[in-house]
Amino acid sequence: MLDYETLTLPTPFPAGNVKCYLIKNDPVTLIDCGIYSLESLKSLKEQLTCFGFKIKDIKQILITHAHPDHYGLASTLQLDSGAEVYIHADEMRKAENPTLLLNRTSEYLAFYGLSEELRSQLSDHFSWELGFVHPLEEVIEIGDAYTFTFEEAELRTILTPGHTMGHLCFYEKSSGLLFSGDTIIGNFAPSPVLEPSPIKPYFRDQSLVKYIDSLRRLKDLPLKLILPGHGGQIVDIADQFQRVSNHHQKRKKQINNILMERNEFTPYEIACKLWPKFKRPIDMYLAISEVLGYIDMLSVEGEIRQEETASGFLILRK
């Protein structure tokens, strides 16, 4: 049986504190590790001390996905402890070349109707976020169904593309425990984000379509407890899946209704209709990510079609 503790680490991001998990079975393991900042490191050390551990005791760091609040501190901890760092190969491709990805994201956003001014503000925001990461150096790249063996327990990776394409959850079968990262979170429905492929230039994955499929696979597991990357632990599993599914159905209907209004829209125009009062550029990025997700779903279902033109990207009713 897995013996674990929950660590809550501060971040300056809209999602708030990040939850990381200390597995006390041998080898001592950290699942996710917070941002690269003095405040985060101090908080981590204090919480480890409370549980009777030091950074030097950590033998493995398992990363759910390459967002700064989940992996920013990993290489700092690795330097101090010599821990092995495990991450999905696709996430590593993103982490090792963040600038390329940011440039591609900006190009996509222009294509989807975002003004140069907003794109420039967004680039500033992403550069600021990257300040909370210390680059990863020595990692072990893993994929789906990789098994970590502990004294009296086993954890298996489950690849859950959606929130990000190489997102890993960690599952302990014998107790029905799932460390879900940002695939399932406690306080709100997680957003699959617009993510140009780090491997194929100018290719965008259908993040929400993949996300729904990932949820479907998780739903089939005999889960008893979900430990998410944000918010509290989730015990009412069926209710959580239903809540997320209701949210997606409702939002898809809203977007379909907007599309009834006229024949052509850009993703930006739909996002502005849904969230007319957005304040921060990051909110517009998340809004466009979400709109694209539902546009992909509606396209798969045959309701609409997406068309690339010389002037940009249009969504048309069939």
Ligand SMILES: [Zn+2]
């Ligand atoms: Zn995330």
